[in-house]
Amino acid sequence: MEFRFFEIYRNAEYLELLLEGTLRSALLSAGAGLIGLTIAILLSASRYFHVPVLAQVSAAFVEFIRNTPLIVQLFFVAFGLPMLFGYQWNFTAHALLALTINFSAYFAEILRAGYGSVPDGQIEAATALGVRKRLIFIKIVLPQAIGKMYASLNSQFIFLFLTTGIISEIGVRDLTYAGLYIDSRTFRSFEVFIVLTVIYLLTAFAFKGLLNLLYRTMFKWRATA
Numbered sequence: 001m002e003f004r005f006f007e008i009y010r011n012a013e014y015l016e017l018l019l020e021g022t023l024r025s026a027l028l029s030a031g032a033g034l035i036g037l038t039i040a041i042l043l044s045a046s047r048y049f050h051v052p053v054l055a056q057v058s059a060a061f062v063e064f065i066r067n068t069p070l071i072v073q074l075f076f077v078a079f080g081l082p083m084l085f086g087y088q089w090n091f092t093a094h095a096l097l098a099l100t101i102n103f104s105a106y107f108a109e110i111l112r113a114g115y116g117s118v119p120d121g122q123i124e125a126a127t128a129l130g131v132r133k134r135l136i137f138i139k140i141v142l143p144q145a146i147g148k149m150y151a152s153l154n155s156q157f158i159f160l161f162l163t164t165g166i167i168s169e170i171g172v173r174d175l176t177y178a179g180l181y182i183d184s185r186t187f188r189s190f191e192v193f194i195v196l197t198v199i200y201l202l203t204a205f206a207f208k209g210l211l212n213l214l215y216r217t218m219f220k221w222r223a224t225a
Helices: 012-048 054-066 070-085 091-115 120-128 133-148 150-162 164-170 175-186 189-218
Strands: none
Touching (some): 012 054, 012 091, 012 150, 012 164, 012 175, 012 189, 070 091, 070 164, 091 133, 091 150, 120 133, 133 150, 150 189, 164 175, 175 189
């Protein structure tokens, strides 16, 4: 078999597409991860405090998202919601919304498990001192839950990042879209997807490095324990 990687790296258009796609995939994943984590905290908090109706809605939302394919969610957000509500965004915005919804459900379930790992004695001690339940959650429960479940959140984020190539199905010019575009013009599928594999691998390692650095910075009390 003759490898012809030069058909990719000698073409400035292809290199630009790969760079643009890598940045778009990384930025969409990072944005969806940050917004999704914020929403996940709210979803899991409603269940932690057993808020009437909201807790049940949050539980149903999490179960629905975790038990339906991402591509179905993506198509519903990109094509279904605009038909229902009469609006139209560009497909990148639709992809961000779909990824955020998906990320938030998985993160919420991980956090909910983390809340149960916080020792009851700490909560009882804070309650005995007259600390309000909301403050106990913010100062004691949430930081420890995130710290203990950080590895799971990290792994889940990397896994979800690696599935974001599906957004190319609605025309978002991400890394997978770039690979498919190059493949359709060079017909060198093997070389193209080797390149994509390497780029996804390097990007995932970059994310893992940044997340580990963030952990050591924000959770020194755990990293040095």
